[in-house]
Amino acid sequence: MTARTFRIGGDLPVGRIGFGAMRLPTEPGPDRAASMAVARRAVELGVTLIDTAHLYGAGANEELLAEALHPYPDDLLITTKVGVARTGPGGEWRLDGRPEILRQQVDDALRRLRVERLELLQLHRIDPETPMAEQLGTLRELQEAGKIGRIGLSEVTVADLEQARKTIDVVSVQNAYNLLDRAHEPVLEACTAAGIAFLPWRPVAHGGAGAREEVAAVARELEATPTQVALAWLLARSPVVLPIPGTASIGHLEENVAAAELRLTDAHRARLDALAPPA
Template sequence: MKTLSEFKSTFLLGGDLEINRMGYGAMRIAGPQLFGMPENPQNSIDVLQRAVELGVNFIDTADQYGPFYSEQLIAEALHPYRENIIIGTKGGLVRFGPWADINNDASPQHLQDALDGSLRRLKLEKIDLYQLHRIDPKVPAQISFEFLANAQHQGKIRHIGLSEVSIEEIKHAQQFFKVVSVQNRYSVLDRKWEEVLEYCKSEGIAFIPWFPIGGGMTPMTEKLQQLADHKEVSMHQLALSWLLHHADNILLIPGTSNVAHLEENLKATEIVLDESDLQILDSLTA
């Protein structure tokens, strides 16, 4: 029988930061459509503090969640940070309304403003993990990469990651700095980036799935629900558990603005999947 206990529960990010593989994504603590302050900021603060109480030590956010409010709430809830708390944030997008109204901007000037703003809002002198939110098609990637490498040299960033990238783009970035994480859309029902996951595994790079629950593919979702019912767990818990089993370099960042939902997500680490379970789940791919 293959169980989670046979897999590593932590991942060594960049060779020096030990991360619990079940983290927390702070995208949803902002207001509706990720815009503005939430109606009840205390709910967001409660979720962040409860996550840390339950052993989460990796929190993922971005300057454009809110925009800015997610980072502010993290600092309000957790600063001064415990010694082992690792905050990852992102820059390279700009928005003026709901999430659909968003544009790339990975120019050095914008990245400078974004990085300095994140440092200020998070009340940090150095960000443990700073990820380029998107490669900007209007800006040569080399220019964005050079800025990040210089910011790391200046001591503002400990480690650098990328989001929504191909293997070729990772290799390009590796010419300028050590890539320690890649954040691409991925789930048991959506494995478009499987080759990127495998490349990251071979390179010792953390792979951080966004939209880790998946969805939208009804026949496969029904099979996932059937197995979840059989194991007496939720479909979301089962999808998260599969990710933990699937590759040891996967870090999970399920997001929620509800404490009960947070606790449910974290219980995914307790689910035992045997070989027959894994065969069923592995087959649920388009």
């Protein structure tokens, strides 16, 4: 039986299908109102993990979620990410893990999300121009100051993860991973062994025709949708996997959340496993 919840860091329970807020429009008008309705519907459906980031609209996504959901339910975790900033030569986005940038983005996130502590804060990317120990040390200092509860990483290798764990307690990893893209299988295996939450972004694959046909065939047999099959496969892949599918549609949101109820047989899983070569 696939577990429906997971405790991030061993003590923070969340439902295993979360919601990625990146796709929600934030501009004033009907689209913003629709975005707020999607966020509220996610909570109504029992979603307890919502993912956002400073990068998503330079904080506008964080502000949208706060407007839609604050004051937050006690069991809702909104996790955000820092470490990408508009500090390029022409004001373009770039990886920026300098301590002053990380501190400012954490303070901004606290203000925008209207919280006193970020229960889970993830480093969006490791900045290759700033020593990793300096980036993680800054986050650890913010954690010790009470501004961060737990720290996670995004788009890292196994070597990155091993090195980071010498400086901080890593409780989550957010890497691209899905039914047809398993390049980060070694990272998932490392997270499974260590009990680290693995949040696959881009969790629904759009692969070759043959693969799509096989997924559709499994979906027909289970009276489900291909998207639900892809999410159910992720849930069955490892107990630490917490998919965060994103959408701006309430219908798609409801479809995604319902995937938690779908159960794949061993035969279905074997067919789906065979769709992508081992990493």
